[in-house]
Amino acid sequence: MYYLRSxxxxxxxxxxxxxxxxxxxxxxxxxxxMFLVIxxxxxxxxxxxxxLGVDFVKFMYPGIxxxxxxxxxxxxxxxxxxxxxxxxxxxxxxxPVQRSAIVLGxxxxxxxxxxxxxxxxxxxxxxxxxxxxxxxxxxxxLFMLLLSFAISGMSLVIASLMKTMESFGVIMQLFIFPMFFxxxxxxxxxxxxxxxxxxxxxxxxxxxxxxxxxxxxxGQVSTAVISKLALHPVHIDAIFLLIFSLIxxxxxVKAFNRKD
Amino acid sequence: MNIIEVKGLTKKYGxxxxxxxxxxSVKKGEIFGFLGPNGAGKSTTISMLSTxxxxxxxxxxxxxxxxxxxxxxxRRSIGLVFQDPSLDDRLTAQENLTFHARLxxxxxxxxxxxxxxxxxLVELWERRNNLVRSFSGGMKRRLEIARGLIHFPKxxxxxxxxxxxDPQTRAHIWEYILKLRESQQMTIFMTTHYMxxxxxxxxxxxxxxxxxxxxxxxxKLKKKVGGDIVQLQSADKDKLKAELKKRYRFKVKEEGExxxxxxxxxxxxxxxxxxxxxxxxxxxxxxxPTLEDVFLKMTGRxxxxxxxxxxxxxxxxxxxxxxx
Numbered sequence: 258m259y260y261l262r263s264x265x266x267x268x269x270x271x272x273x274x275x276x277x278x279x280x281x282x283x284x285x286x287x288x289x290x291m292f293l294v295i296x297x298x299x300x301x302x303x304x305x306x307x308x309l310g311v312d313f314v315k316f317m318y319p320g321i322x323x324x325x326x327x328x329x330x331x332x333x334x335x336x337x338x339x340x341x342x343x344x345x346x347x348x349x350x351x352x353p354v355q356r357s358a359i360v361l362g363x364x365x366x367x368x369x370x371x372x373x374x375x376x377x378x379x380x381x382x383x384x385x386x387x388x389x390x391x392x393x394x395x396x397x398x399l400f401m402l403l404l405s406f407a408i409s410g411m412s413l414v415i416a417s418l419m420k421t422m423e424s425f426g427v428i429m430q431l432f433i434f435p436m437f438f439x440x441x442x443x444x445x446x447x448x449x450x451x452x453x454x455x456x457x458x459x460x461x462x463x464x465x466x467x468x469x470x471x472x473x474x475x476g477q478v479s480t481a482v483i484s485k486l487a488l489h490p491v492h493i494d495a496i497f498l499l500i501f502s503l504i505x506x507x508x509x510v511k512a513f514n515r516k517d
Numbered sequence: 518m519n520i521i522e523v524k525g526l527t528k529k530y531g532x533x534x535x536x537x538x539x540x541x542s543v544k545k546g547e548i549f550g551f552l553g554p555n556g557a558g559k560s561t562t563i564s565m566l567s568t569x570x571x572x573x574x575x576x577x578x579x580x581x582x583x584x585x586x587x588x589x590x591x592r593r594s595i596g597l598v599f600q601d602p603s604l605d606d607r608l609t610a611q612e613n614l615t616f617h618a619r620l621x622x623x624x625x626x627x628x629x630x631x632x633x634x635x636x637x638l639v640e641l642w643e644r645r646n647n648l649v650r651s652f653s654g655g656m657k658r659r660l661e662i663a664r665g666l667i668h669f670p671k672x673x674x675x676x677x678x679x680x681x682x683d684p685q686t687r688a689h690i691w692e693y694i695l696k697l698r699e700s701q702q703m704t705i706f707m708t709t710h711y712m713x714x715x716x717x718x719x720x721x722x723x724x725x726x727x728x729x730x731x732x733x734x735x736x737k738l739k740k741k742v743g744g745d746i747v748q749l750q751s752a753d754k755d756k757l758k759a760e761l762k763k764r765y766r767f768k769v770k771e772e773g774e775x776x777x778x779x780x781x782x783x784x785x786x787x788x789x790x791x792x793x794x795x796x797x798x799x800x801x802x803x804x805x806p807t808l809e810d811v812f813l814k815m816t817g818r819x820x821x822x823x824x825x826x827x828x829x830x831x832x833x834x835x836x837x838x839x840x841x
Contacts, residue, residue, distance in 0.1 A: 259622055266619040274607050344603035348664075351567055351597055352620040353589040 263354045267362025268369070271336060275370050289325040289378055293317060293385070296443070309445070310482035311474065314385050319469035320442025322378045322397075323404060326371045327436070327462050330405035331429060333367035334412035338425045356513040360413060360506055367409035368402055375401040387477060397472050400495070404465035407498045410505030411461070417512035440466045445486050461501050464494040518545050520672050520704040521566065525575035528561050535561045537727040538575060543704060543720075545671075548694075550718035551708040552808065558727040559708035560600060563676050566706075567597050580671050593621065596665030600676040600708075602657050604664075606650040610641055613649060614664055621668040628667070635663040639693060655686035662693060673697070675707040679714060691717060712808040721808070725816045739806045742814050745783030747790070748775045750800040757796040764793070 297314035304313045340346035349359055376398060382389045412429070419425040439453065440462035446454060457463045467488045475483060489497075521543035528536040536558040543549040551559045564570045566577055568588045577584045580594040604613050611632060618628035636642040639659040649657065658678070665673055675694070679687040695717070697703045707718070715721050715735065722732040731738060751757040758776055761767050767778040780786045783803045790798070 262622075263620055266616060270605070270608070270612075270616055273612070274605075277607060343606075344599065344601045345605050347569065347599060348603045348617070349620070351569055351592060352617070353592040353622070354620050 260355060260358055263358040264362045264365065267349070267354075267359055268366045271333065271363060271366025272369060274336060275333070275366075285325065285329055285374060286377060288328070289321045290381065292321050292324075293381070304444075310485060311478050312386070315387060315474065315477075316445075316470075316486075317443060318382070318385055318387065319473040320440065320466040322375050322473075323401070323462060323465040323469045324437050324440070324442050325378060326375050326401045326405050327408045327465065328433065329374050330367045330371035330408040331412045331433060333370055334363070334409060334416040335422060335425055335429075336366075337363060337413060337416040338419050338422050342421055350513075357510045359513055360509045364406055364409040364413060364506060364509075367412075368405040371405035371409070372398060372401040382473075387473065389473070390476065393472060393476070397469060400465070400468050400472060400491070403495060403498050403502070404461070404468075407461050407465075407502040407505065410502050410509060413509040414505055414512060417509060436460050436462050439463065441488070442466050446488060447485065461498060463488070464497045467491075468494040519543060520545050520547075520580055521549075521706065522578040523566070523575070524577070526562065526565060526572065526577055527574040528558075528565055528570070529573045534727055536565070539722075539724070539727075539729045540575075541722055541729060541732060543706060545704050546698065546702045547719045548698060548705045548707070548717060550715050550721045551706075551724050552710065552712075552715045552721050552812070553708075553724035554710055557724045559724060560676055562724075563597075563674050563706070563708060567595055567674055568592060593668065594671045596668070596670035596673045598658075598661045598665045598673070598675050598678060600680065602661065604649045604657055604660060606652075607648060609646050609648055610636065610652070610660055611645040613660065614667060617664050618667050623668060631667055635666050638666070639663045655682055655689070658682065658686070658690060659693070662690070666697070670703075672704045672706060675705060677709055678707060679709075679711070687714075712812075715808050723812060723815055730815050731811075735808060738811045739808065742806045742810050744779045744781040745786075745806065746777050746804040747780055747783055747786065748772075748777045748802040748804065749790075749798055750775050751796055751798055753796050757794075757798070760794060760796050 293314060296317060301313045309316055337346070340349065376394070379389055379394060379397070415428055415432075416425060419428065435456075439457045439460050441457060442462075446457050446463070449457075468491045471483060471487050471491050488494075519542045521541075523542065524540045525538045526536060526540070527534070527538050539558075539562065551557075551562065553559055561570070565572050566579060566584060568584055568591055572585055579591045582590040582594065584591050605616075608616070614632045614635065615628065618632060623631060633642065636645055639662060641656065641660055641663065644652070644656070649660065652660065662675075662678075678694070679690055682690070691714075694705065698705060707714075709715055718735060720732065720734050721738060723730045723738070731741070733741070749757060749761075754771075754774065754776065758769050758771070761769050761776070761778060765778075767780075770777045783805065787801070787803060790801075
């Protein structure tokens, strides 16, 4: 099937380029560990578990994983801007390949790279006092695939508009930090001002964090606590991310189709 | 058969007309050139013909496929070697070519052999596992030509093929290109602003400000400009001038100490001068018209002396830097 083969060819290139860039892989694990250690140490006391129902570090951990996955998925689209800036994009566009295959190949590349990162971060779980059942690993991995696909759809839309890597970097920072902080990774969204609730509802990361928290903490913490912290059932989170993916990927395909 | 058929091709960006209703056709096996300064519309034309940008008006057919309606068929028929380098320098030479082969639908059992074939053609087989980042400008260009050939295109587009390369590399690249034309009857469409490179073409279209000013073989174009120039020097300048006028009825131009006349076939005429003139000639020079003369005459200015904008200069610097 020619279409599948072209998606795979594009996918493979994204993965090869990422794995060859050793300097990119190591720092990406550093950031989440830093958050967990520093924020954990600092806020563990003030945000004692009597309020949350669970130790703060354990509360943060799923959100940190989701955040990290999002960051990597977002950043992976910089390869498209690189392609545009260094001319390789023309080679792709002049090939007899469907534009949707190009978008899918790149999105799946980012998805693979980002979701794999989640697996690495699950190794920290024992250090926080969480036990991770193999089924949880699978469940989480699948959900992180969905989250990173949604995020890479969004960042491909941005990448299709940016002409240089600098401008992509600037816009990315503009999006990423609000999305991180509004997602409920650091504090529950169950008792925040209304404006924040509204904003968090358009943030795809919110749904990723919500699902990740339920998946990872589900067996370890009482159901009462979970239902206090959870926003939506996991399958609702999944549906939202699916719709978000469909919209952003369609816009990306249109953007790649626009030939000027 | 005509591999390229263009009628009234136009490209407008808002109020700016980059290409203004040009028409021409290119036969199979021809080397066809677009000669013109930066900004003339050469790259825009190639971009339209290679389906990278949309056509504002007019029609173009490549290998009998319409560039607007049958884009994938056009893409499979052409190989493109861009003006700016377009390789992935974080992949190896072989990986770059395999990527291309797969995107163009070559089956796995075929493309491994084909990749080897084209790499050997451009003498890069030994470097197949090196990252392109380590390649020199000339090597990158050769690799791009190899890549353009993988899928057996009928037509090869070369956009400023030797821009920024040293003369020796330039000569080598033209060796490959001419070999290609011979062995595979490949049609080649190229753009250039190097006059001596344009001499390789079977036919040239002189393009300026989005329009084709003239289209013919290099020889005929040069003949249109006029004849050869013979420059003579003599201690008896005035006597020589009078004799030239009387004997041959030439219009004689005086340029400092030299006299110059225009004749149709300089090489044939010189021996006659030596045999027939009485006045002694001290020095003589024969100049044949170059494409530079053609361009100057047809557009009213020299191709290199136009003001390069700062941006053009920057692009040129960056381009040469990337080729290294």
